[in-house]
Amino acid sequence: MKIVFTFQPGKTLLADLNTNFPGIDFLAFRGIETAQEALGDAEVIATYGEDLTEEIVMPLPRLKWVMVFSAGIEKMPLDALRKKGVFVTNARGIHKIPMAEYTFGCLLRHAKSFDLFRIRQEKHEWVPDAPLSEISGRCIMIVGMGAIGSEIARLAKAFGMKVIGVNTNGRKTENADEMYTPDTMVSALNEADYVVSVLPSTKTTRHFYTKTHFEAMKPSAVWINIGRGDAVEPQVLIDALQSGKIAHAYLDVFDEEPLPPEHLFWKIENITITPHISSHSEHYLPRAMEIFRHNLHTYLTKGRDYINTVDLEKGY
């Protein structure tokens, strides 16, 4: 049995797999191009989820399972896989710690004017006067209350913040003081000092945030997007920022990635950009590999307790 990685998980983790699953051929490549030949008799593909297409997967005769080593699967050929009867698992759930930390990094960076002081340091300027606030006592709205959103909520309570959560049906969630649905959330936006978007990319979340949302926010509000870039049309966000509807946007995800060098986002003063790294940490691959090993064991023993099976209809 052959399992093909379209990325390099590193020597240690690969050696680990070979030790734990001695009968299996693990083949790791630097990308889909070099992996192509080996895919022909692959039963399992391990991928970051951005490199498979209908053309690639349809002809594969033995493919049974795709393990995606990330959470977003919007670039996967889900229809083709469903037609072929291939099942998909992903690495959702392992992102919550680094992404919640990233979020509070943004909140505190903003509240403490760190970027302003950095510019002053470059000029050797001792100027204490600056907008300095506390996140304690402030209100955070978290749009998307899954594993990541809930971890953000937990930390927000530790920081003494008010937490407003948004999920599909408004059901209560631990650590949220109030819950709203996508339809009712606009009425609560004027309370939020920080709005964090943790939405995945699905048919219903594309261009989710409209002019109406940003107009309902405080002029001092900060919008943070760690979900997916297509949750807002770039021009809608740019208008909101340039007309002072909100104060700042911290963006880790974009409609188009890598963000092209000529994109307007790069040079708008109240946009801060990081290149889709909010989930990255030294623990990322080991944690994803744990899920894979568990599922591989289930697969080999014909068990049923898979972690993170993806619903190919819903797309998450």
Added chain:
Amino acid sequence: MKIVFTFQPGKTLLADLNTNFPGIDFLAFRGIETAQEALGDAEVIATYGEDLTEEIVMPLPRLKWVMVFSAGIEKMPLDALRKKGVFVTNARGIHKIPMAEYTFGCLLRHAKSFDLFRIRQEKHEWVPDAPLSEISGRCIMIVGMGAIGSEIARLAKAFGMKVIGVNTNGRKTENADEMYTPDTMVSALNEADYVVSVLPSTKTTRHFYTKTHFEAMKPSAVWINIGRGDAVEPQVLIDALQSGKIAHAYLDVFDEEPLPPEHLFWKIENITITPHISSHSEHYLPRAMEIFRHNLHTYLTKGRDYINTVDLEKGY
């Protein structure tokens, strides 16, 4: 009865005092120079604690009480005040929320390489590769486990960190996994990913950190000073940073403030400077004023329950 402010607490807070204490003359000035004449018959002085000298206070015939609207009183003429029988209260305890938030701002800014990504944004560079870690699972050593240190410890536990505390006698403190004394802490330094100094400036804390401390730390360790700048000799810190004994220093306090433009600290790449603002927030003065109002009521009713009386011998 006359109470002289050597700073401007702002119209709202001043109006508040006049309403609550109608029989009292509150006089607020822009600094000690303009206040000088009014000090002559002041019974109480409200100050940030950096402007009084022995020459100023000794001749004042009516002075009974000095309220310091900050926590550090190392620049106060404590001996002179003791001789005159003047008592001193300060604003300690109100700094814990903003200073703990500032500390986690530094930790996360470092762990998420925010400054590196800022430079890349300026160049419109999409380069995800960077040192990215989690503070979760890491170890923080907090030197000085008073109100501020304890608040840092509480948040550190919420972030899933190991907490090592240091106080004078090593007594147990909530949220600390282990406690050390100034004498024994060196043995634990090699475990710490972050060392936060919250030491006040006293006779025993001057140049507290020596070469030995920095040599015992991990090369990846980050040192954060939010206490007082004289806890380390500048050259000792510079040597530690330039020889790679530790990775980075976040400094909010300095031996000499304002830090002179020609000071080496400004341009050392692995030093990040903020101008003594870790306690600043929109809540600072209102919170300090609450303490003052409580103590003023106590003073006027000849009560005994003063908040934050300073021990003029110990210096805190």
